Each structure stands twice: as C-alpha cells, then as structure tokens.
Amino acid sequence: MNRIVVSLVAVLFGLLAGAVLMAVTGHNPITGYSYLFEGGLKNPERIGNTMATATPLVFSGLAVAFAFRTGLFNIGVAGQLLFGGFCASAVGLNWALPKPLLLIVMLIVGFLGGALWAIVPGLLKARFNVHEVVSSIMMNWVAYWTVYYAVPAYLKAQYSETESAQLPEAASLKVPFLTEMFDGSFINLGLFVAVIIVLVVGFIINRTTFGYELKAVGHNRSAAEYAGIAVNRSIVFSMAISGGLAGLGGVALYAGNASNIQIGVLPSQGFDGIAVALLGANTPIGVFLSAMFFGLLYSGRGFMNAMTEIPPEIADSIIAIIIYFAATSILIERLIRWFIRRRRANTKASTSQEGKVGM
Amino acid sequence: MDYVVEMLNIRKEFTGIVANDDITIRLKRGEIHALLGENGAGKSTLMSILFGMYQADRGSIKVNGKEVRISNPNVANQMGIGMVHQHFKLVEDFTVTENIIMGSEPRKWLGLVMDTRKAGKKIEELSKQYGLNVDPYAKIEDISVGMQQRVEILKMLYRKAEVLILDEPTGVLTPQEVQELGRIMKNLIKEGKSIILITHKLKEIKAFADRCTVIRRGKTIGTVDVATTSEGAMAEMMVGRQVSFKVEKTDSVPGDVVLQVKSLTVRNSKKSLALNDFSLEVRAGEIVGIAGVEGNGQSDLVEAITGLRKAESGSIDLNGQNITAKSIRERIESGIGHIPEDRQKRGLILDYTLAENMVLEVYHREPFSRKGVLKNSAIRQYANRIIDSFDVRSGEGAVSAARSLSGGNQQKAIIGREIERNPLLLIAVQPTRGLDVGSIEYIHKRLIEHRDNGKAVLLISLELDEIMNLSDRIAIVNQGELIGVVNASETNENEIGLMMAGVKREEGA
Known part of the structure; x- marks a missing residue:
C-alpha cells in the first residue's frame, strides 16, 4: 500500500518536472501532455501500440524484479533478452511447424536461451562468489x-x-484478429504471454516453497544455509529464471513487435527493465502497471513531437526523473510522513484552541 | 534537588504497541543511575527519545532544569548528552583519533588540511584525565572490544558530554574488562559527569550504580537506592514476580547415546586446526555443557555437528547412524535442533515475518505446504502456537516482521521454533546471551524440560554460571582439544577454571 503511494508520487513528480521543463523551454505543458497521452491512447491502434511497446518491458521488468527479490542484481537483462530473441528467431526461421506449435517452441527456446545466458553469472556467483x-x-x-x-x-x-531475414507468418506472434481489433496496430500475442507470466511469477514468489527458499537465500544466505536450504542451487535457479523471463521478452520483441532481429543493437528494453522494476516496487503486478505506463510515454512521445515543437527528449527526461524519485523513495516516504504529521499537528492545535474557547 | 536530566511522564506509541507509557526518570548530577528493565520493556525507546532519535508523544524533558525539545541527536550533543550504543559505531580501518574527530575535524592551513596532531594530543590528555589508557594513534581493528568501547566514551568526552548514556555496555566485555569499565565510570563521576547505565544485569547495578529506576512493560515501577535494595527485590520489580536464581532440577537419568563424536578434526575458515581429535558422547536425558574460553573450538564443533562446516576427519553419529557426510537438511530431518550463536545472522531471516521464520526448517513438509505450495493458514497456526507457549511479544503477532522484535523476543522465538520440533539432540549455543533474568529463568526451565522428555541437550555457553547450573556433565575444551569431562555435581568453578586454562585433571591433582 505504502509502496503504491510512493510510486504514484514519483510519477506525479516526474510529470510535474516534465511540465516545468516544457514551460522553461517555452512550450505549453498542457498541450504537450495532452498530445503525449493522445499519442498513446487516442484510438484503438495507438492503445494497441502502447500495450505492445510495454510488453517486452513487462518481461524485462519481471526479470529484474525476480532476481532482486531473491537478492540478486541482474543487470544483464539486455544480453539475455537479445540472446533469447536470437535463439527463438533461429528456430522461427528454420523449423517448419504449424503456427501454434512453432510459437510454443519459440517461447520455450527463447526462455532457455535467456536462462543459459544468466546461468553463467549464476554459477560464477555460487561457485566463486563473483559479483553478478x-x-x-x-x-x-x-x-x-x-x-x-x-x-x-x-x-x-x-x-x-x-x-x-523476415520471420515467416507462422513464426510471428502477430495474429490477424488482434491486428484487426486494434485497427492495424502491431499488438501481438506477447501481451497475453506477459499477463500469464506475471501471474505465474507472482504465484511462484509468494505462494510456493520454491519462492520461499529463493527469497530466504536472497534475504539472508547464512540463515538459509542454517535451515538446510541448498544456497548455491537457489542462486543458480534464480538467475536462470530471471534470464529466462528476459529471454521471453526477446521473443516478444523480435518475433512480436518486430519481425526480424538486427545486429549492433543492445536492446534498451533490458536496461529499462531496471527502471520498470523499481517503479513497480519489485512486485509482479506493480511491474505490469509500470511497464504499461512506460509504454504509454514511449509510444506517446512521437506524437507529441510531431504535433508540437516539444522535443521527444522531454519524454525521456520525464522517465528519468520518475526513476530518480522512485529510487529515492525514502525521501518521498519522509515527505508523506512530514505532511501527515503537520496535518495532525494542525488539527490538534485547532481542537485545543477550541477547547480554550469553550472554557 | 540538582537534576541534570529529567524525563517526565514520557509516552511513546508505535503502531500497535505502547513502548513507553508515562515513564519518569530523574538523573542527579554526578551519579550513576541504572535503568533496569526486561527486553522490550522500553529502555531503548526511552533513551532514543532522550538522544533525539524519536520524539515523545507526550511528556517533557528538562536539561539543567530547563524544558527542552530534542529534535535530533545533534541537538542532544549540543546539550551535552552523549550515547554509547550497544553496537559500536566506529570505522574499522581508521585510527582512534580519526574516529573521534569524525564529523568535527579540526583544520589548519585555511581549513584545507586536517589537524590530526592537535586532536591526538587533546585525546591523549582526556584519556589520561579519565584513566582510559587509550592510544590515540592505534587503529580500531587492532584494539580489543573493551578498548573500542573506551574510544566511544572518549568520543563523548571529546564532544564535551556531561551526561553519558551507556547502552548495555557490559554485554561484549570479559569479566576483567567489566571491572575496568566500573573503574572508568567511577573516574567519570569524580570529574563531575553523570551516567545513565542501561542494563538488565543486577550484579553490575549492585556493583556500580547509585540509584536505579525500574521499568516494566513501558511503565515506571519505581526508583530505588541501590545500596539499600537487594538484587532479589530489584529482580522482582523488573519481572513482576519472584525470581529464583538457582535452577531447579532433578538428577538426570541418562539413557542411550544420542550423539557420538569420535576423534573429530575440523579446520576453521583460516585453515588452521580448530578442533583436534575431539571425542564426546551425549546421552538421552542429559545436558552436557561445553565450557571454554571463547574461540577454543566450540563454534567449530557445533558447525561440524550441524553440517555447516566439513569435518576433516573423524565421525559423528546420531542415534547410531553415521551422519558425517550428510547434508544440513538431512541432519535436521534426522533430529538435530540448533539454537545458533548469532540469532540475527543464522537464526532468523529478519525481513520475513515471524510466521515465516517459525517454519524455516519445516516449510517443505506437510501441513505447511502441499506439492510445493505454501499453506499459510497452517503456518500461521503453528507460529501462533509457538508465540503463545514461549511468550514471544511483538507488535502484530505472527505477521510482524522478525526485524521489529526486540532481541530477547527474537531469541525466544528461535528457541520456541527449535524446541517445538522436539529434536532428539538440541544444540543450544549461548541460549540466553543478552537476555534478562525473567527470560533466562524461563529458557533454562524449557531446556531442562527438554532433557526430562528423554532428549539430549548439548549446551555451549561462555557464562560459566550457566554451564554449572544447567549441565549434568561438563566437557572442557582448550585450543580445540578436550581437556576432560566432569560430573557437574562433583566439581567446582575453580577446577573448571583451571581446566579451561588447559590444565588437565590428573596434572592438577
């Protein structure tokens, strides 16, 4: 509950700071924001694009959050996402299977590719205590x-x-009914996979003995060891799952939003995952919501840029400021507490004055 | 009357718990005033209010007769109030001087260069004046814990503190160092300082303090003259009932051998020999105590038995089965319970709730989980049972974060968790460290009960009193070797003391 308030305040501050930036650079913030949000939400196509933009972020955010909840800082999500996407693309380009089956195989291979990329740091950490x-x-x-x-x-x-090469139709997460429903948007099945995975990860973290073990190791290695939990195995599993989630993000990105994979690009979604996890307070639902919000900003900024003179960098600045406030949540908590205390003091002062009048 | 500090009718409430409820304490100039109370009685909260870390909800504070508002520790420092915390706040690889001047460094050459020399001299003078005997240029990591504590005291004196709050200062000291601290406190008083001594050790209050204020469950019970009040009377005020210092127990009825350690050799993390050719037997229905000076292989023995450390050679049998090569979990399953030495490092996951901590070793079993899914209602029920039967006090019961519990209640929770599993062999390492008399009495009773249920108990403690009172047999270690095993009823402190120093029985006789 507390964390939701903090995240919302961080968003609010980010938007306010963005407004100040727009005003300082001589633009009208209200027009700027209305175009920014219109750009993300104006019609079904734009809503679809917003959600599609958010989909890889849901995965990368989950990857970071999952690792973080188990005491690990997975900063290699970009690489895991890229490699998972690459593996899935290789399968999609080479295997001729019926679409549903091919997509499932691609998701599994993407997961495994990402997991493989994260297992290496996991093993190094477990065996030699190399920082992940x-x-x-x-x-x-x-x-x-x-x-x-x-x-x-x-x-x-x-x-x-x-x-x-372009992925064949059978290997694409795009399906006609979604594309039609959202008037030609690039929204795809990745979103549904993301929703399912959010629920699965939430269940694993909060409700299973497996999640209990992973979190125990994350919070206190010595105590977990004392309790008979296989500490090293937990670290490797945590990293593998985190990397696998990133790999799924790669499938959603390269076989869903895009239809091929480019070289020479380390996907920025990997690093954005850290911000998404931070704003989402490392909870699966929080990650989902914050990814959607980031998706909105990313997909709206082009429209804002086209309709006004406001540079798209303003949207990036807003994101940066929000991250800043989410990261310094302790400041926000203090601010809120101070606010509450002051209000309480005020009401107390006024009631005691009333008391005196009564006397 | 000349009071330096008065805290009047202080009340402080945290969510769900009233930590201080109408507490009054008055400190005279030049006295040592003890603040006595059980764990969680509200001592630390009260002192944190005086030191400006919390604000009281109600009540007032007077310093030198004037009402003041202490909004943060800096304000407290300016008023001449200094606090020596239970856990020292020193930078390990800084020198004594650097630590003391940190935050208010004297400068020279336009303020660009730190004037350590001048500060060092002043610290040396202070050290001499109060008989502290501290070398201002020694590094913190090179000096003993007792010396580090004196550095903390010096820090306060350097900042011209008139009132010193010492929070549980003797918990980390050896008996000799405690004597030394007593002498230092007397010196401080002679120089006109005033001291508030937070403690739950009655012996020390008797030895050092002039007056004593007792609080219980957040309320002042009274302030007494130490010279005219007996230890028993103070204990009764603190706990609210009569306390027996002597442990009541019947003679043991030893049964089968439960734990058999045979020529065990263990290396510690620095690869040196921690335990050498060590053999020991613990039978069902008896408590075997291990006596020894700290660091003579006790922790390594415990780690080897529980599986936290590999044995170099030798064997460990539990109930006739060789467990030397078994995993930690397999050993837990085959009936070992372990109350660890460091409750916050090993014993608890502080960020987990109390309920989650209560199933730390059994979460994977039914009914706490089924097919890998946790059953929260069963877990909570189980936790509540332990909380009730071991009187673990917390803000919100089973759902409180373990971190929010006081040290004593954390310990009770761990002991409850281990005894509830009803292990064949219970290894209790320093089970009552840092606890108050009421809790100690209770924990001792539970350990003896466990013995009387026909289980084996291996007790490791640095408090010789505790070993002598509880054990049926006592094994003495010195430098990783077994010096001898004696029956508790046929020995005395003197003999054990000699053996702890490495003198074997035959040689002594």
Missing part, C-alpha cells in the same frame, strides 16, 4: 558480438547484411 553485476554486464557484450557474428552468418536477409 560484473559478470552479467559482461555477458551483455558476449551476446552482442555473438549475435553480430551469427546473424549475418546463418540468418542473413537477402539484401541486408545488418539484419536477419
């Missing part, structure tokens, strides 16, 4: 260069050296 921040961020570059090499070598498009 260092090793997972290095794995980002291993993924980057692996894809850089492998896509032109094995998945090359006919006329381009820098991207893979």
Whole structure:
C-alpha cells in the first residue's frame, strides 16, 4: 500500500518536472501532455501500440524484479533478452511447424536461451562468489558480438547484411484478429504471454516453497544455509529464471513487435527493465502497471513531437526523473510522513484552541 | 534537588504497541543511575527519545532544569548528552583519533588540511584525565572490544558530554574488562559527569550504580537506592514476580547415546586446526555443557555437528547412524535442533515475518505446504502456537516482521521454533546471551524440560554460571582439544577454571 503511494508520487513528480521543463523551454505543458497521452491512447491502434511497446518491458521488468527479490542484481537483462530473441528467431526461421506449435517452441527456446545466458553469472556467483553485476554486464557484450557474428552468418536477409531475414507468418506472434481489433496496430500475442507470466511469477514468489527458499537465500544466505536450504542451487535457479523471463521478452520483441532481429543493437528494453522494476516496487503486478505506463510515454512521445515543437527528449527526461524519485523513495516516504504529521499537528492545535474557547 | 536530566511522564506509541507509557526518570548530577528493565520493556525507546532519535508523544524533558525539545541527536550533543550504543559505531580501518574527530575535524592551513596532531594530543590528555589508557594513534581493528568501547566514551568526552548514556555496555566485555569499565565510570563521576547505565544485569547495578529506576512493560515501577535494595527485590520489580536464581532440577537419568563424536578434526575458515581429535558422547536425558574460553573450538564443533562446516576427519553419529557426510537438511530431518550463536545472522531471516521464520526448517513438509505450495493458514497456526507457549511479544503477532522484535523476543522465538520440533539432540549455543533474568529463568526451565522428555541437550555457553547450573556433565575444551569431562555435581568453578586454562585433571591433582 505504502509502496503504491510512493510510486504514484514519483510519477506525479516526474510529470510535474516534465511540465516545468516544457514551460522553461517555452512550450505549453498542457498541450504537450495532452498530445503525449493522445499519442498513446487516442484510438484503438495507438492503445494497441502502447500495450505492445510495454510488453517486452513487462518481461524485462519481471526479470529484474525476480532476481532482486531473491537478492540478486541482474543487470544483464539486455544480453539475455537479445540472446533469447536470437535463439527463438533461429528456430522461427528454420523449423517448419504449424503456427501454434512453432510459437510454443519459440517461447520455450527463447526462455532457455535467456536462462543459459544468466546461468553463467549464476554459477560464477555460487561457485566463486563473483559479483553478478560484473559478470552479467559482461555477458551483455558476449551476446552482442555473438549475435553480430551469427546473424549475418546463418540468418542473413537477402539484401541486408545488418539484419536477419523476415520471420515467416507462422513464426510471428502477430495474429490477424488482434491486428484487426486494434485497427492495424502491431499488438501481438506477447501481451497475453506477459499477463500469464506475471501471474505465474507472482504465484511462484509468494505462494510456493520454491519462492520461499529463493527469497530466504536472497534475504539472508547464512540463515538459509542454517535451515538446510541448498544456497548455491537457489542462486543458480534464480538467475536462470530471471534470464529466462528476459529471454521471453526477446521473443516478444523480435518475433512480436518486430519481425526480424538486427545486429549492433543492445536492446534498451533490458536496461529499462531496471527502471520498470523499481517503479513497480519489485512486485509482479506493480511491474505490469509500470511497464504499461512506460509504454504509454514511449509510444506517446512521437506524437507529441510531431504535433508540437516539444522535443521527444522531454519524454525521456520525464522517465528519468520518475526513476530518480522512485529510487529515492525514502525521501518521498519522509515527505508523506512530514505532511501527515503537520496535518495532525494542525488539527490538534485547532481542537485545543477550541477547547480554550469553550472554557 | 540538582537534576541534570529529567524525563517526565514520557509516552511513546508505535503502531500497535505502547513502548513507553508515562515513564519518569530523574538523573542527579554526578551519579550513576541504572535503568533496569526486561527486553522490550522500553529502555531503548526511552533513551532514543532522550538522544533525539524519536520524539515523545507526550511528556517533557528538562536539561539543567530547563524544558527542552530534542529534535535530533545533534541537538542532544549540543546539550551535552552523549550515547554509547550497544553496537559500536566506529570505522574499522581508521585510527582512534580519526574516529573521534569524525564529523568535527579540526583544520589548519585555511581549513584545507586536517589537524590530526592537535586532536591526538587533546585525546591523549582526556584519556589520561579519565584513566582510559587509550592510544590515540592505534587503529580500531587492532584494539580489543573493551578498548573500542573506551574510544566511544572518549568520543563523548571529546564532544564535551556531561551526561553519558551507556547502552548495555557490559554485554561484549570479559569479566576483567567489566571491572575496568566500573573503574572508568567511577573516574567519570569524580570529574563531575553523570551516567545513565542501561542494563538488565543486577550484579553490575549492585556493583556500580547509585540509584536505579525500574521499568516494566513501558511503565515506571519505581526508583530505588541501590545500596539499600537487594538484587532479589530489584529482580522482582523488573519481572513482576519472584525470581529464583538457582535452577531447579532433578538428577538426570541418562539413557542411550544420542550423539557420538569420535576423534573429530575440523579446520576453521583460516585453515588452521580448530578442533583436534575431539571425542564426546551425549546421552538421552542429559545436558552436557561445553565450557571454554571463547574461540577454543566450540563454534567449530557445533558447525561440524550441524553440517555447516566439513569435518576433516573423524565421525559423528546420531542415534547410531553415521551422519558425517550428510547434508544440513538431512541432519535436521534426522533430529538435530540448533539454537545458533548469532540469532540475527543464522537464526532468523529478519525481513520475513515471524510466521515465516517459525517454519524455516519445516516449510517443505506437510501441513505447511502441499506439492510445493505454501499453506499459510497452517503456518500461521503453528507460529501462533509457538508465540503463545514461549511468550514471544511483538507488535502484530505472527505477521510482524522478525526485524521489529526486540532481541530477547527474537531469541525466544528461535528457541520456541527449535524446541517445538522436539529434536532428539538440541544444540543450544549461548541460549540466553543478552537476555534478562525473567527470560533466562524461563529458557533454562524449557531446556531442562527438554532433557526430562528423554532428549539430549548439548549446551555451549561462555557464562560459566550457566554451564554449572544447567549441565549434568561438563566437557572442557582448550585450543580445540578436550581437556576432560566432569560430573557437574562433583566439581567446582575453580577446577573448571583451571581446566579451561588447559590444565588437565590428573596434572592438577
């Protein structure tokens, strides 16, 4: 409850700061915001695009949040997402299966690819106590260069050296009924997968003995060891699942929102996942909502830019400021407490004065 | 009357709990005033209010007769109130001087360079004046805990504190260091300082304090003259009933061997020999105490038995089965209960609720979970049973965060959890460290009950009194070797003391 208030206040402050920025640069904040939100929500197509933009963020946010809840800081989500997406693309381009089956196989392979990329830092942490921040961020570059090499070598498009061939229709998460429902938006089945995964992760973290063990290791390794929990195994599992979630995000990104994979790009969704998790207070539902909000800002900023003179960087600044406030939540909590105390003091003062009048 | 500090009718409420309810304490100039109360009685809260860390909901504070508002610790410092916390707040790889001047560093050369020399001199003078005997240029990591505490005291004196609050200052000290601290406190008083001594050790109050204010469950019970009040009377005020200091127990009826340790050799984390060719037997229905000076292999023995540390050679049998190569969980399942030495590091997951902590070793079993899914109602029920039967006090019962409990209640929760599992062998390491007399009495009773139920208890404690009172047999360790095993009824403190120093029985006789 408390955390929801903090996140909402952070969002509010971010929007206010954005308004100040717009005003300072000589633009009308009200027009700016109305175009920003119209751009994300104006018609079914835009709503669809907003949700589709948010989908990979749901996965990357979940990946970060899951690791964080189990005491690990997975900063290699970008690499895991890229590699998971790459593996799924390889399957999608090479295997001829009926669409439902192919999509399921692609999701599984994407999950495994991401998991494989995260298991390496997990093992290093469990065995040699190598800090996962260092090793997972290095794995980002291993993924980057692996894809850089492998896509032109094995998945090359006919006329381009820098991207893979287009995925066939059977390997795309886009389905006609969704595209039609949202008037030609690039919304796709990834969103449904995301919703299911949010529920599954919430269940695992909060309701299962497995989640209990993982969290115990995250909070206090020594006590978990004392209780007979296999600490090292838990660390590896945590990282694997976190990476797998990121890998699913890769499938949603490259086989859903896009239809091929490009080289030389470390997907920014990976790093945005940290912000999404932070604003979502590391809870699955919170991650879902904050991803949607980020999706709204990302998809609305183009429209704002087209309709006004306001540079799209303003939207990025708003996101940055929101992250700042979410990260310094302790300040916001203090502010709220101070506010409550002052109000209480005021009412007390007024009642005691009334008392005196009564006397 | 000349009071330096008066706290009048203080009330402080936290969500769900009234920590202080109408407490009054008056500190005379130049006295040592003890503040006595059980764990969770509200001592720390009261002192935190005086030190400006919390604000009282009601009541007033007077310093030198004037009513004041202490909004934060800096204000308290300015008023000459200094606090030495239970856990020291020192930077390990700074020198004594650097630690003391931190935050108010004297400068020279346009304020660009720190003037450590001048500060060092002043600290040396202070140290001499109060007989503290502290080397201002020693690094914190190189000096003993007792010395570190004196650095904390020096820090207060350097900041011109007139009133010193010492929070449980003797918990971390050896008996010799406690004597030394007593002498230092007397010196401070002679120089006109006033001291509030927070403690629950009656012996120390008797030895050091002039007056004593007793609080119980957030209320002042009274202020007494220490010289004219007996320990028993103070204990009764604190707990609210008569307390027996002597443990009541019948003779043991030892049964089968439950734990058999055979020529066990263990290396510690620094790879040196912690336990060498160590053998020991614990039978059902007896309490075996391990006596020894800290760091002579006791923790390594416990870790080897529970599986937290690998044995180099030798064997450990539980109920006739060799468990030397078994995992920690398998050992727990085969009947080992362990009250760990460090309750916050090993014993509890502080961010989990009390209920979640109560099933730390059994969460994977029915009825607490089924097919990998936790059953919260069963967990809560089980936790409530432990909370009730071990009188664990907390703000919100089973759903309170373990972190929010006082140290004593955390300990009771752990002991409850371990005894509730009814293990064949209960290993209790320092089970009453830092607890008040009421809780100690209670925990001792439960340990003996466990013995009387025909279970084995292995007790490790640094308090010789505790070992002597509870154990049926006492094993003495020195530098990782077993010096000897004696029957508690046929020995005395003197003999055990000699053996703890490494003198074997035959040699002594």
